[in-house]
Amino acid sequence: MxxxxxxxxxxxxxxxxxxxxxxxxxxxxxxxxxxxxxxxxxxxxxxxxxxxxxxxxxxxxxxxCDFGTLTPGNTALIACPPSIAGGLDIRLKCEFQNPTGSHKDRCSAQSVARAKAAGYHTVIAASSGNAGVSLAAYARAAGLACEIAISAAIIDSYRQELEELGARCLVFETGIERWHWMEQRVEDPGVYAATNFALPAVGSSPFGIEGYKAIAHEIRDQLEGRLPAAIAVPHCRGDVLAGIAYGLAEIAGEGGTLPRLVAVDPFPRTAQILSGVWPVSAEIEGDAALLPAIGGGTTTFQSIRAVRATQGLATSVSGEVAEAMRLRFLSEGLDLERSAVVSVIALRDLAAEGKVPTDQPLVALLTGKGREGI
Known part of the structure; x- marks a missing residue:
């Protein structure tokens, strides 16, 4: 239907x-x-x-919009295994339980709903991972064409799933080439861009970002009306970070006390911008080879605003440390992508440094399920 x-x-x-x-x-x-x-x-x-x-x-x-079995949200909030929590009250927001295996479904549902309602015939994105798979699934459900600009280094399982979902994959060597292709493609009035292509980066569709607000509301309900001390989010260009901040503002009211949002990068990207070393528009180099889902050298004004609005923090976790933690979660029966577990590592580290309160629950966003190679 x-x-x-x-x-x-x-x-x-x-x-x-x-x-x-x-x-x-x-x-x-x-x-x-x-x-x-x-x-x-x-x-x-x-x-x-x-x-x-x-x-x-x-x-x-x-x-x-009723997407049937693709309806996102209402993911579980569970206690972190004691062997990993290290005595802290860390709760895990299980976004890998969304229909296609990642938090991106919340964004895709609103983006595709907008494209369908506004009469677009094609949705496009630059992604070699969860965002592309998610968008392709929702586009197919809506009867829209989908084109995904992918990297030549894409994981085989992602490309196979994109093709099975009917997406047209276009291969580019660099991220900038993908963005240039999107910029040209949206000159067609029937083409809807779901992800960023602007440089300096801006972020994804604001329709889609609204879908992330429900994460904040669900956390509040799952904590029986309370809010956590902090929410750690694997971070790239701040779509989910911004959406959670909007949801928290709805809960607490504009100007109310909010949990601290923690942007977790693969290298000190956002932290350097917050400290004034670089402007928001800067492209910052660093190693994200093992954490491609949160890679890239750019962040956005929406990221910085979300962190500052919640008196939050930015920190970083290396790919090697993330891989070790991924294996620990796997031994506990949770198969997660490396980029997902950086949120837990960040909360442990910040608590040890006295930078987040430990007398209230801490929430770590687990953004995506495990796949071979990630």
Missing amino acids: PIEPVLSPDLAGFSCLRCDTLHPVGDWFRGCPSCWESGSPANLRARYGEGRHGTASEAAVPYS
């Missing part, structure tokens, strides 16, 4: 994260037009009508 997305009547438009200008409901692939022109790009955030910004128990989202 074809999906029939329904636009929320409360959606008023999208406001710039930097200048707060309100733009009408539409697709702004490079974020705020005026901030883009000024050389200080920033993504947009959905705004809802007076008195409807989401509540403590329900996230406001742009579209309601």
